[in-house]
Amino acid sequence: MDEIMDCFEQGIERKHTNCEKWDAPFVKEGVVPMWVADMDFEVAPAITERLVRAAKKGAFGYQLLSDRYYDAVIRFMGERHGYPVERDWICYVPNVVLGLFFGLQSVTGEGDEVIVQTPVYGPFFRVVNDSGRVLVESPLKNEDGYYTMDFEDLERKITEKTRALLFCNPHNPSGRVWKEEELERLVSICAEHDICMISDDIHSDIVTKDHEHRMIAPICRRKGVKCITCTSPSKPFNLASVHVANCLIEDMEIRERFKGFLAAHHVNDCNAFAEEALIGAYEESGEWLAQMNEYVECNLDYFVDYIHEHIPALKVRKPEGTYLVWVDFSGTEIAQENIKEYLCEKCRILVNDGEFFGRAGRGFVRFNLACPRKNVEFALENLRKQFA
Numbered sequence: 001m002d003e004i005m006d007c008f009e010q011g012i013e014r015k016h017t018n019c020e021k022w023d024a025p026f027v028k029e030g031v032v033p034m035w036v037a038d039m040d041f042e043v044a045p046a047i048t049e050r051l052v053r054a055a056k057k058g059a060f061g062y063q064l065l066s067d068r069y070y071d072a073v074i075r076f077m078g079e080r081h082g083y084p085v086e087r088d089w090i091c092y093v094p095n096v097v098l099g100l101f102f103g104l105q106s107v108t109g110e111g112d113e114v115i116v117q118t119p120v121y122g123p124f125f126r127v128v129n130d131s132g133r134v135l136v137e138s139p140l141k142n143e144d145g146y147y148t149m150d151f152e153d154l155e156r157k158i159t160e161k162t163r164a165l166l167f168c169n170p171h172n173p174s175g176r177v178w179k180e181e182e183l184e185r186l187v188s189i190c191a192e193h194d195i196c197m198i199s200d201d202i203h204s205d206i207v208t209k210d211h212e213h214r215m216i217a218p219i220c221r222r223k224g225v226k227c228i229t230c231t232s233p234s235k236p237f238n239l240a241s242v243h244v245a246n247c248l249i250e251d252m253e254i255r256e257r258f259k260g261f262l263a264a265h266h267v268n269d270c271n272a273f274a275e276e277a278l279i280g281a282y283e284e285s286g287e288w289l290a291q292m293n294e295y296v297e298c299n300l301d302y303f304v305d306y307i308h309e310h311i312p313a314l315k316v317r318k319p320e321g322t323y324l325v326w327v328d329f330s331g332t333e334i335a336q337e338n339i340k341e342y343l344c345e346k347c348r349i350l351v352n353d354g355e356f357f358g359r360a361g362r363g364f365v366r367f368n369l370a371c372p373r374k375n376v377e378f379a380l381e382n383l384r385k386q387f388a
């Protein structure tokens, strides 16, 4: 096994590092946490080297972003995702959820309706509710674990007050990597009803080998739909606490409003490590990213195949992207409200409860497999003892 793969196989000790996933007060001794969506892998060496060099400068005052930062974003979006981004479109934000929040403020007014397709990453609900907008759910269709958009339902839910769609691409928690034709149809509906697209592409660099992430922004542009795309190296390169993300906003007016909100809330400066981490990730860690995707996909295959073979009471489908697996526990005898605790007590694993993703998540549990294989094996063996 080569050096990078060996690092994934070893993982990194995160306990007693003030790490949310392992050190939250409710994570009991002997429990393997598979909840928070970050990785139990050491980051790519190029990133660490850059951060160490930045730390050694010993200067941590207010910081600007240089041309190299913008060039790295432009190159990465162009070469990896075929999206030609202009420098002016790039708006630095410390994290994606904040980008979603101010993005929503920039394209909607109080009382406007915002559609989210559920189940979906929990903060989507809060971003809408916390800003005085009206949340409208359009549940995805689940056919045998394969989630698709319910376009008929979506069209029925649109009213003259619908202003925006908060979209997750690829989709957390189902792991769908949306196809071109799905995106085309979605954008056509938005075009017809003058709905702005806010696309959360945070998982776009974690995809399985038979799938390719497609950005929705170029389709929006072609069809005349205003779009804000939220991206970050934080998921694929495990940099959540470095606080570096970018909202890509083509429309000048929306961009100015967006920047106005950031300024009004004093989100002006970036930290001394953001630029170095992003450059190390986007420019110098391509091989690491490829191997991480390979390692994670082996974990996904192993997990899903094992459940199909040994634990038929649980229903699961291999995700097309993300390192997250969405497992249906409704065929077991455990009541929804007890599943998480049951898994913690009996299986010694900590997961995300399906209801974190809205009502459509009832009966489900989300597992994070961005971890060494031994943790996946631990989880599966314990699940088998309880549910096989």
Ligand SMILES: Cc1ncc(COP(=O)(O)O)c(C=O)c1O
Residues within 6 Å of the ligand: 037, 094, 095, 096, 097, 098, 121, 168, 172, 200, 202, 203, 232, 234, 240, 245
């Ligand atoms: C879809 C999605 N968006 C946003 C986030 C959080 O991003 P950030 O920490 O940059 O706010 C997550 C984290 O799990 C996520 O899954």
